[in-house]
Amino acid sequence: MTIEQQKEKAQNWFEELRTNICNEFEAIENDVTGPYTDLDPGRFERKSWYRDDDPSKGGGTMAVMKGRVFEKVGVNVSTVYGEFSPEFAKQIPGAEEDPRFWASGISLVAHMQSPKVPAVHMNTRHIVTTKGWFGGGADLNAAIPNHFDTKDFHAALKKACDQHNDDYYDKYKKWCDEYFYVPHRNRARGEGGIFYDQLNTGSWDADFAFTKDVGRTFLDIYLKLVRRHMNNDWTFEEREELLYYRGLYAEFNLVYDRGTAFGLKTGGNVDAILMSLPPEAKWR
Secondary structure: OHHHHHHHHHHHHHHHHHHHHHHHHHHHOOOOOOOOOOOOOOOOOEEEHHHOOOHHEEEEEEEEEEEOOOEEEEEEEEEEEEEEHHHHOOOOOOOOOEEEEEEEEEEEEEEOOOOOEEEEEEEEEEOOOOOOOEEEEEEOOOOOHHHHHHHHHHHHHHHHHOOOOHHHHHHHHHHHHHHHHHHHHHHOOOOEEEEEHHHHHHHOOHHHHHHHHHHHHHHHHHHHHHHHHHOOOOOOHHHHHHHHHHHHHHHHHHHHHHHHHHHHHHOOHHHHHHHOOOOOOOOO
């Protein structure tokens, strides 16, 4: 395949995964039998945008749902291109000598009504400068951690990793633990998962296959975790813990997250970039 064919294939996959995720999440909204059954099932609202409001620079689509299981979930896809600023180009592999870039990906953050259903983050992306690579991952973010949920989530990701390389899980789990750490709070943001970046083994097909499996595996295991707890009752005190946990989540995304910085420095849509922030949070 040519580089242009690879770009098209990656972009199409991210959009297909977005559609599958939205369909499955809306199905969950239909199946509630516990709290909030008096509310209408949530549905995704989609909004398209262009980088710097210029169609020639690419853009994306926000898909946001506020429902009775998902208090707020965003599933965004984008494909943008152009040139990095001279300062930012120094931080991106292959961009210092040539600032032109192309980037496509999917990004998802789910904040849940129930403190017993873990929040989650997932993204995968393909970036091309004078070099090309894949990146992404998935991590669990529970206000009230559940040992069995954490175990099952990691087991699913390990199985996906092991199908491609025996070293991937340990390497990418460690990377996730180190990346999603909040230094000023001296604690991890959540229960971890996997995180990888600049994946270029020399086989584009192999790296793309791994990236697709990360997306598929995330969807399969997270649907199981949501359905496991979504109809359970919770207490006022548990809901308060959820809101305080969200404050920690917001702090990480605003202070440390590289994806937030990348989006803001490449003329991305501000609402799409900050989609990851929770609808409600508290600080002690």
